[in-house]
Amino acid sequence: MSKRFQLTPEQLALSEQRKAKKAKLSENFAPTKFDEPNSRILSRKWVQLPIAPGLDIGRCVKVLTWNLLAQCLVRRELFPTSDCLKAAQREHMIYNEILSPAADIMCLQEVDRLDKLLPVIERAGYSYTYAAGPGKKHGCLIAYNKEKFTKVNERVVRYDEEEIRSDGDDRARRGCSFRTKNIGSLLALKRNNVENNGIIVATTHLFWHPKYVALVLLDDPSQSTNSRYTYERASSRQAGILVREVVKFRNDIGHDGWPCLISGDFNFAPDDPAYSLLVGDQLLPTQENRLAPSRVVHFTVDPDVYHTTHAPAEEEEAGNDGEIDPDKIITNARPATPSDGLLTTAELADLYANPARSAYDEGLSKHRQTTKDLVVYCDRVNLEPFRRGANEPEWTSYTHYWKTVLGKIHDYIFILDPPNVHSIVTGFSQPPRTEDLDPGIPRKGVCGSDHVSLCAEIMM
16 A cells, blocks of 8 residues: 655645745735725726727726825815815725726825825825925835736935026026925836836826915115015926936836836916926917916025015914915015026926826817717816817816916826837726815715826827
C-alpha cells in the first residue's frame, strides 16, 4: 500500500504564505461597502459618443476630476442651505462619487483627512500621489488604476517659486503678485504591458479672490486711501506656468510623444482671459480690459507694502486649523509697477505657447448636435457660441452665495497632445441641471462637495 503524500515543512510554509497573500489581495480589491443612506448621490447619466469604425478603443482612458471641499475649509455661513457639512455626513457620499465611475485616473483637489480616504482608494485598486503647498492642510491627489498604469516619474510645481522671465531681480523674474502656496502635481504614468506608451497627468487648484482690497500709500505716507481693486487673477499666471511645466516635464523625462491630461479646479470661467489663453483663442477687447487695471502686489511679495497690523475679519476667519477660505476678500496691497515684473497681456500670451483642448467643451458640443434640450454655459452667460468654452457645463460649482460669481464654472479636463497626435473624447458623465443642484450643494442625496465631479473618457 502506497504511502500518502505529505508536504514538507518548507512546502507547508510556502502554502501558508500563498494563502495569506491571496487573502490580502482579496481584501485590497474588495468593493467598498457604502454606508446607506449616507452614501446616496445624484445619479449621473453616462453619454457615449459615436466614434469612427476601426479606432482602437483599447486606448481609451477614463479620467475624473473633483474638488472634494476640504473639511478644514467648511464654514456654516458659506453654505447656509447645506444639510451635510459635518465630515461624517459627507464622507460616504464622497467615496461613492469618486468610485462609482470606475475611472482609470482620478484627479482630486482640496483633499484632507487622508487617514480616511486613502484606505478606500487603495482597497479599490488604486495607487496614488499626494502633494500640498507649504503649510497647507489640504492638497492635490492623483490616483491611478495600478493594474493599468505604473508611475515612472513625478514632480511638484510651486507657482510662487517659478520664474516667468530670465532678467531682473528675483521679484521681477517671478512676476508674482501674491504668495498663494498653490501647487501643481505632475505624474508620468506608463501603460502596463504596452511598450513605451503612457500619459502625463497633472492636477491643480489655482488661486483666485473675487476682489482685492488694497491699502495704498500715497506719496505722503501720512495719507492713505482704501482702494478696491478687481483682482487680476493669479490663476492667469499659474495656469500658464502649469502648461509650460507639463510640456517641459514630459520632454525632460524623454516621453515627448505622450499626450497630457491637465485637470482640476482652475478658478476661472470660460469667458475669462485665462481660459481663452489656455485654449488658444484670441483675447477679446473686453478680456484685455479686465486684465489691464487689475494688477496689484500684496505684502507677502513686497514686505515694504503698508499693511494693517491687525488683519480684518475676513482674513482672520481661519477656524481652529488656521486655514483661510480662498474666496475671502484680502487686503494689504498696492498697485503694481513695471519693476514688479507682472506679466503684460502680450507676455501672458507668450506663456501659453501650447494651447490645450477641453474634453467637456468638445464632448458637449458633439452631444448637442443630436440633443437640443441640453443647457450649457453659453445658454446662461453672454458668450458667443463659436468661442471655445461656450459648451462647457452650465455649472461645476453651485452654492447659495457663490453660484453667481464668475458663473461658477471652475473645473476642467484639458487635453494637450504632442505633435501629430489627436486624442478623441468618446464619452462623459452628463453634468447636473440647475434644478438638480438648487438651492445649493453640498446636500444629502445630491453631492458631498460644493463642486460637482467631471468624468470623461478619452481615446489617446
